[in-house]
Amino acid sequence: MVYCRGVRGATTADANTPEAILEATRQLLALMIRQNGIKPEDIASAIFTTTPDLNAEFPALAARQLGWMNVAMLCGHELDVPGALPRCIRVLIHWNTTKKAEEIVHVYIKGAEKLRPDLSYLPPVDWEELERWIQAHLNREAKPSGRADPASSSVTGKLSLAVGEHPDGASPQASSSPSEPRGK
Numbered sequence: 001m002v003y004c005r006g007v008r009g010a011t012t013a014d015a016n017t018p019e020a021i022l023e024a025t026r027q028l029l030a031l032m033i034r035q036n037g038i039k040p041e042d043i044a045s046a047i048f049t050t051t052p053d054l055n056a057e058f059p060a061l062a063a064r065q066l067g068w069m070n071v072a073m074l075c076g077h078e079l080d081v082p083g084a085l086p087r088c089i090r091v092l093i094h095w096n097t098t099k100k101a102e103e104i105v106h107v108y109i110k111g112a113e114k115l116r117p118d119l120s121y122l123p124p125v126d127w128e129e130l131e132r133w134i135q136a137h138l139n140r141e142a143k144p145s146g147r148a149d150p151a152s153s154s155v156t157g158k159l160s161l162a163v164g165e166h167p168d169g170a171s172p173q174a175s176s177s178p179s180e181p182r183g184k
Helices: 018-036 060-065 125-137
Strands: 002-013 043-050 074-075 089-096
Touching: 002 018, 018 060, 018 089, 018 125, 043 060, 060 074
Parallel strands: 043 074
Antiparallel strands: 002 089, 043 089
16 A cells, blocks of 8 residues: 655755755755655655755755755745754655555655654765765756746836726626626
8 A cells, every 4th residue: 555654854055045055955865855755756745944044945845956946845934943953954754655654764864864863874985976865866857936027027017906997908808797707
């Protein structure tokens, strides 16, 4: 029987730069993939969070770079709890698998082991070999999407439209009564 299981992981980034966030996230995902035998087509979704001190890049881009082109993903910030582990990236993968919950390997690395010491055992990692694996699987087409420039937003100037007014100036189809459905 196939179950949707949660696979958890966390790591830290060396700095608040796109490169550091993506490198740390790719390493974390590569270990999660390899330790569990995860294939992108079996992933239902993934949620990424960062501590508020990381905002230079979306960590989900690292998953796209590893070929997760059809996976639903979401990024957000963790609560800003005093004393929390700084520059931390967390991920929760919802994975369709036949494995039992106790067979799932959760991955906590680079200082994040203290978040879940009960789940933090990993065999020694050959970081150079891991980087070679990442480079072999890297989708160089996955690039950051253009970020919205608030000054050039097409929404600006349209916020003052009257109720029922269309941005292109067309008048809406009128109905004989506000409670009557249109088209009757």
